[in-house]
Amino acid sequence: MSDMVNVNFKLDAETKRGMEQACKDMGLSLSAAFTVFAKKVSREKRIPFELSVDPFYSESNMRYLEEKMAAYKAGTLKFAKHELIED
Structure with a gap:
């Protein structure tokens, strides 16, 4: 096996906890999961x-959204259906 190196990066605590639990459920460590991903x-x-x-x-x-906020602040906001809004 080649030389091993450490790799450091940051995750928010909630993401880390969620990943640790998922890895645990699969019988993996975080290190093993990241190694699988990297390979x-x-x-x-x-x-x-x-x-x-x-x-x-x-x-x-x-x-x-910026335009709508400006209209809201100016008191001229008119509501209209937007393509991202689902019924």
């Missing part, structure tokens, strides 16, 4: 799951 990324040259952007944080939606 898969290294082998496949990709993130091994789908990543997507939350449309709420899109530039166009942020601009829309």
Whole structure:
């Protein structure tokens, strides 16, 4: 086996607790889980799951919300259906 190195990074406490519990339920340590992830990324040259952007944080939606907040503060807000709102 090649030389082992330490890798350090930060997680918020809630995420760490959730991951520790999930790993425990699978019989893995955090270190083993991250090693599995790192080996898969290294082998496949990709993130091994789908990543997507939350449309709420899109530039166009942020601009829309800023405009609505400005209208609210000015007392001119008119309500209209927005494409991200589901019935």
